[in-house]
Amino acid sequence: MKAKIRIGCGAGFSGDRIEPALILTDRGNLDYLVLECLAERTIALAQKRKQQDPDMGYDPLLERRMDGLLPLLVKHKTRLITNMGAANPLAAGKKILEIAQKKNIQIKVAVVLGDDVFTQLQGDEFSMEGDKPLNSYGKLISANAYLGIDAIIPALETDAQVIITGRVADPSLFLAPMVYELGWDRQNFELLGKGTVLGHLLECAGQITGGYFADPVTKPVQGMEKLGHPFVDVFQDGSGIISKVEGTGGQVSIMTAKEQLLYEVIDPGNYITPDVNADFSTVVFEQMGIDKVRVSGGNGINRPKKLKVSVGYHAGYMGEGEISYAGAHAKERAMLAGEIIEKRIKHLFDEFRVDYIGLSALHGLGLSASSSPYEIRLRAVGKTFEKHKASWVGEEVEALYTNGPAGGGGARKNVQEVVGVVSTLLDRDVIQAEIKLFGS
Numbered sequence: 001m002k003a004k005i006r007i008g009c010g011a012g013f014s015g016d017r018i019e020p021a022l023i024l025t026d027r028g029n030l031d032y033l034v035l036e037c038l039a040e041r042t043i044a045l046a047q048k049r050k051q052q053d054p055d056m057g058y059d060p061l062l063e064r065r066m067d068g069l070l071p072l073l074v075k076h077k078t079r080l081i082t083n084m085g086a087a088n089p090l091a092a093g094k095k096i097l098e099i100a101q102k103k104n105i106q107i108k109v110a111v112v113l114g115d116d117v118f119t120q121l122q123g124d125e126f127s128m129e130g131d132k133p134l135n136s137y138g139k140l141i142s143a144n145a146y147l148g149i150d151a152i153i154p155a156l157e158t159d160a161q162v163i164i165t166g167r168v169a170d171p172s173l174f175l176a177p178m179v180y181e182l183g184w185d186r187q188n189f190e191l192l193g194k195g196t197v198l199g200h201l202l203e204c205a206g207q208i209t210g211g212y213f214a215d216p217v218t219k220p221v222q223g224m225e226k227l228g229h230p231f232v233d234v235f236q237d238g239s240g241i242i243s244k245v246e247g248t249g250g251q252v253s254i255m256t257a258k259e260q261l262l263y264e265v266i267d268p269g270n271y272i273t274p275d276v277n278a279d280f281s282t283v284v285f286e287q288m289g290i291d292k293v294r295v296s297g298g299n300g301i302n303r304p305k306k307l308k309v310s311v312g313y314h315a316g317y318m319g320e321g322e323i324s325y326a327g328a329h330a331k332e333r334a335m336l337a338g339e340i341i342e343k344r345i346k347h348l349f350d351e352f353r354v355d356y357i358g359l360s361a362l363h364g365l366g367l368s369a370s371s372s373p374y375e376i377r378l379r380a381v382g383k384t385f386e387k388h389k390a391s392w393v394g395e396e397v398e399a400l401y402t403n404g405p406a407g408g409g410g411a412r413k414n415v416q417e418v419v420g421v422v423s424t425l426l427d428r429d430v431i432q433a434e435i436k437l438f439g440s
Contacts, residue, residue, distance in 0.1 A: 001183035002181045002182060004234065004235050004236075005031045005178065005234050006028070006029060006030050006032075006232070006234075007030065007033075007034060007174055007178075007202070007234065008021075008024040008028050008030045008229065008230065008231035009033075009034050009036060009202040009205045009229055009231070010022075010024050010025070010034070010035050011036060011065075011082075011205055012036055012203065012207060013036070013037060013039065013204075014037045014038065014042050014059055014061065016037070016205060017206075018061070018064060018065055020206065020228060020229035020248070021033065021065065021068075021069060022069065023228065023229075023248060024231060024245060025072040025073060025076060026072050028231050029076075030076070030231060031078065031181065032080070032081060032177045033073070033078050033080050033081075034080075034081050034082065034202070034203075035065065035081075035083075035084055036083060036173055036204075037061075037082065038059075038084070038086055038167060040310045040423075041419060042086065043087055043144050043166070043167055044141065044142050044310070044312025045312075046058070046059075047141055047142035047312060048141060048142075048417075049087070051141070054088075055091050056088065057087035057088030057091065058086050058087070058088045058091055058092035058095065059084035059085075059086050062084050062095060063095065063099060066095075066096050066100075070096075070100055070103060070105055070107065071103065073161060073162070074106075074161070078161075079156075079160075079161050079163070080161065080163065081152065081163045081176065081177065082162075082165070082173075083165045083167065084164060085111065085164045085166045086166060087142065089112060089165055089166045090113065092111070092164050093110075093111035093164050093438050094438060096109050097109050097439050100439065107161050107162060108160040108162075108440060109163075109437070110155035110158050110160035110162070110164070110436070110437055111155075111164055111165075112147070112152060112155050112163065112168070112433060112434075113434050113435070113436060114431060115145050115147050115151075115165070115166040115167040115168065115431075116142075116144055116166060117143050117144065117426060118140070120143075120426065120430060120431075121134065121140065121143050121309075121424075123140060125424045125426075127311070127422040127423060127424055128308075128422070128424060128425065130422065134311055134422065137315070137420060137422060138313045138314050138316075140311060141312045141313060141314055141419070142310075142312035143311045144167035144309065144310050145167065145307045145308070145309045145310075145431050146167055146169045146273075146274055146307055146308045146310070147166075147168040147169070147172070147274060147307070147433055148168065148169055148175075148274030148275040148307075149172050149175050149176040149179055149186070149275050150186075150274075151165070151168060151433035152172060153179060155435050156176060156177060157180070160437060167310065169273045169274050169275070170200070170203040171195075171199030171203060171275075172199070172274060172275055174198060174203065175195040175196055175199050175275060179192070182234065189277075189300040189301050189302060189303070190238070190299050190300055191300075192275050192300050192303075193276050193300020194237075194238030194239070194296075194297070194299070196271070196273055196276055196300065197261070197278065197297075197298035198232050198234060198240045200260075200261070200265075200271070200280075201232070201261060202230055202231075202232055202242070204263065206227050206228075206229055206230075206250065207259075207260050207263065208242065208256050208257060208260040209227055209228055209229060209230050209250035209252055209256065210224065210249075210251045210256055211250065213255070213256050213259050213260075219255070221251055222249060222250075225249065227248065227249045228247075228248025228249060228250050230243065230252060231245075232295075238296075239294065239295060239296040240294070241288060241292055241294050241295070242257065243292045243293075251291060252291040252292065253291075254285045254286075254293060257285050257295065258285065261280060265280065268280040268281050269281045273303075274303065274307055274428070276301070276303050277300060277303065277304065278298065278300045279298060279299040282297040282298060282299060283295065283297045284296045304428070305428060306426060306427055306428060307425065307426055307427075307428045307431055308423055308425060309423060310421060310423055311422050312421055313419070313420045314417070314418075314419070315383075315420030316383055316385040317386070317387045317389075317416065317418060318382070318383050318390060319381065319383075319384070319389070319392060319393035319414075320379065320381045320393060320394060320413065320415070321341075321379070321381075321393050321395075321396065321411065321412070321413045321414075322357075322377055322378065322379045322380075322410075322411065322413075323377070323397050323398075323410065323411040324376070324377045324378070324408065324409055325337070325377075325378070325405065325407055325409075326374060326375035327374065330373060330374060330375055331359060331373060333407060333408075334359075334376040334405075336404070337378050337400050337405050337408065338354040338356065338378055338380070340400065340403075341354060341393075341397065341400075342354060345382065345392055346382075348392070349383060349389070349393075350385070351383040353380075354379070354380050355379040355380075356377075356378060356379075357376065357377040357378070358373050358377060361379065380396070380397055381393060383418065387417075391413075393413070394412075394413020394414060395413065397413060398413055
């Protein structure tokens, strides 16, 4: 049992930068590095890649991240926990071992399985969002349960240096090593709540060091081009001190911590994870110095009897086209182009919209109707279940070159399959996690 452990977060989403994780591992004196790279839509798309190729379905940046990280993990005796396994953690584990062998690195990889519950769904379960049966949304393509620390700790009990998972709750990636190393009782929900607070604060990586927070006018942050990612020193009582590697950009402050605490939180008094129903309402932040914030407080009661399951389904195809107008009367020409597109094909689609980027794409025309921007980019998009029809949107936009208002340029078109995501609940007792080990 340790008195303190240090956990760093080197990635907050699948496409995050690779450099901060390398800096954390090399200079952060970490016990654990966490890469949190999985979102609801991310895993549904990964399931589609796995269907096309059974050896794929893990995170697209897995190989690049591991290529740089493995030597540093071994050098500094840092253990890695990551959900980069996505839809295929088994293949991800084998790939990591393959990379290690090519580098003559001796390493053991523990793969956490059990989150894929697609075969356990009947389809008549009700969604949490629309309160209607799952199979009413369309063809189901994936179902992944949010596992918690009970699935990860058995992997930590091996001597594996890399633990790779599929879908687990984001804070659980951090809470598991806290419980394991600090010897916390898994029924001590107060400590689990405090640890979940720290995990939630770190899970988005650069967001607590100034990313997403920064506003050059009201909330300036220095060194954003070399933004450092955070680490936390966690103590026996569940408190923690969050900081970053000295010399990296960004800031760790009470303000960045407060914004991240409330990020994606609907009810701060009842933040539900597989491990605990956490209470964020009593959290206290204290600035301990430059880029050091002490976190205390927080609580938890019980844990849910059911686990959330993220379900992906085929939601049709989206056709898209864009074209730009600049100079005198740019807005009027762009709006005429939009009218032409709508009159020609809007009625053929289940959903259709025209956006005027730079004018009304985010908030509509109400606030900007009287403005006269120098340049506008028109975007038309239509949704349909017929793939060939989706291509018509881009074709019609491209045709505006010679069949629309004067001066259109820079047209582009695109068709992509739409993966919808809804959620349901399954009894936790029917979801069984298991561990596979690779390497020496």
